[in-house]
Amino acid sequence: MKLRSFIPAGFLIGALCLWEAAVRTLDVPAYILPPPSVIFAAIDRNLFADLGYTMMEAMTGFLIASGFAFCIALLFVRSPMLERGLFPIAITLKTTPLVAIAPLLVLWMGTGWWSKITAAALICFFPVLVNTVKGLKAADAEYYELFRSLHASRGEEFRKLRIPYCLPYLFSALKISSSLAIVGAIVGEFVGATHGLGYLIMISSSHLDTDILFSAIFAAAGAGIVLFHAISWLEQRLIFWHSAELE
Amino acid sequence: MKTSPTLACVNGAPLNKGAPSPTAISVNALHIRFGALTVIENMDFTIRSQEFVSLLGPSGCGKSTLLRAIAGLIAPTSGSVRLGDVDAVESKQDNAGLRVGLMFQKPLLLPWRTTLENVLLPVEIERGGSRVDDIDIVRAKRVLSLVRLTDFEQSYPHQLSGGMQQRAALARALMSDPDLLLLDEPFGALDELTRDALNEELLAIWRSTETRLKTIVMVTHSIPEAVALSDRIFVFAPRPARLAKVVDIELPHPRDQENMAFMQSVSQVRQLVRSLS
Numbered sequence: 001m002k003l004r005s006f007i008p009a010g011f012l013i014g015a016l017c018l019w020e021a022a023v024r025t026l027d028v029p030a031y032i033l034p035p036p037s038v039i040f041a042a043i044d045r046n047l048f049a050d051l052g053y054t055m056m057e058a059m060t061g062f063l064i065a066s067g068f069a070f071c072i073a074l075l076f077v078r079s080p081m082l083e084r085g086l087f088p089i090a091i092t093l094k095t096t097p098l099v100a101i102a103p104l105l106v107l108w109m110g111t112g113w114w115s116k117i118t119a120a121a122l123i124c125f126f127p128v129l130v131n132t133v134k135g136l137k138a139a140d141a142e143y144y145e146l147f148r149s150l151h152a153s154r155g156e157e158f159r160k161l162r163i164p165y166c167l168p169y170l171f172s173a174l175k176i177s178s179s180l181a182i183v184g185a186i187v188g189e190f191v192g193a194t195h196g197l198g199y200l201i202m203i204s205s206s207h208l209d210t211d212i213l214f215s216a217i218f219a220a221a222g223a224g225i226v227l228f229h230a231i232s233w234l235e236q237r238l239i240f241w242h243s244a245e246l247e
Numbered sequence: 248m249k250t251s252p253t254l255a256c257v258n259g260a261p262l263n264k265g266a267p268s269p270t271a272i273s274v275n276a277l278h279i280r281f282g283a284l285t286v287i288e289n290m291d292f293t294i295r296s297q298e299f300v301s302l303l304g305p306s307g308c309g310k311s312t313l314l315r316a317i318a319g320l321i322a323p324t325s326g327s328v329r330l331g332d333v334d335a336v337e338s339k340q341d342n343a344g345l346r347v348g349l350m351f352q353k354p355l356l357l358p359w360r361t362t363l364e365n366v367l368l369p370v371e372i373e374r375g376g377s378r379v380d381d382i383d384i385v386r387a388k389r390v391l392s393l394v395r396l397t398d399f400e401q402s403y404p405h406q407l408s409g410g411m412q413q414r415a416a417l418a419r420a421l422m423s424d425p426d427l428l429l430l431d432e433p434f435g436a437l438d439e440l441t442r443d444a445l446n447e448e449l450l451a452i453w454r455s456t457e458t459r460l461k462t463i464v465m466v467t468h469s470i471p472e473a474v475a476l477s478d479r480i481f482v483f484a485p486r487p488a489r490l491a492k493v494v495d496i497e498l499p500h501p502r503d504q505e506n507m508a509f510m511q512s513v514s515q516v517r518q519l520v521r522s523l524s
Contacts, residue, residue: 140353140355142351142353142355143355145315145318145320145349145351146349146351146355147372148320149318149319149320149347149349150368150369150372150373150423151372151373152372153375156372156375160357160368160371160372161357164357164359239359240359240403241358241359241403241404241405242358
């Protein structure tokens, strides 16, 4: 079992070695494709500072959007009228590409972090909303009959049935939107920023500092993976019953 | 008041014999429509306290709907369902009249709660908070011992077998201390051996003085099950859905399924069901 968990790492190292060897023997110019060793050498304190900046924006946007989407979902399930009226707006928001809105956000909120936090929040909002609404309605109809037969109030039905029942749905949305949040923050930084991975990517690509460009791409990917696994870890601890139920 | 089992069941005689017991459920001119679909049309019957009644018939003839109307979950389109002398829907809303326990084919346990916490759910909701006191816990443990789950109080539903999950669901239904237990194919998803064992336990709990439980109404698809448990079988027929016939089962308890009289009753009911569909 321990050995098996090293298999992906082994393949990754193999691929990097192959890359290194290919670039060196074929004499590929460093501004097109630098070898991994050069990319790793380009990792410095500035990269981590930019990574931290982007992560802060992404996480803040992610948390705000998730909390907000969860509350909206509760309202939607509580009031079908509200759902029917507002859901089309949510879909419109979802289908409008974030890259199209990002310049507007920078225009309104400036090049500081609020435009990036908003971009991250906009992209996170929809998956959490849709999945939470679905999860809150997912319990069998007979569960509601049981609760009604016990004279449960609507509040109790939410607290003791709908919300716990919805947690597995919520968490699969959180896993998706955590990586989307980083995309949102970087897109915001592309449009106008003075810090962050998106800024670093823009600057290094225009200076043909391809090694720095690659290090920023790796950092963004790594951040997404770490977030995903952090949320999976929390999910397994919080929703101990779900994986067992599915077996 | 519950008659003690020694009075009601002398030498294994059926429970409904002896002094006539009061009416538990009365259904008068009941119509239930969902939009254009008529599910129950002009139904009349009464069920006495101390009775075990099975609702037997193929799917889609309104048995489950009737059970939900008795539980007060569905309001009649016209006519009435009364529990004791209170309307079923009002009885549900005001918590007046008979106390009703409900159990379905699926156990419907909450997977994030232990068996004990699941059984405490009705009390929590009745108290209106999450507070339960030591007396509730003692009572929950006693109910769990009635369904023989004492060793599984701290287990989660996914750690229990199908039969144990249904036992836990029965314990939860008993936790509301019902006068009337409504069962919708309670053991229908279980294998035959487990089902027979649970039916025996259900009868034992019904007869015991441990609970207030007096009346049981059970929806079933199984003719032998209906004959094994019931004082009366209400046979439903499809197209149009109706209560076609009421069969009295006067066999003494405990009912041996290998017994000639038992098998005769089963085949009698089976022929009746065939002739109706």
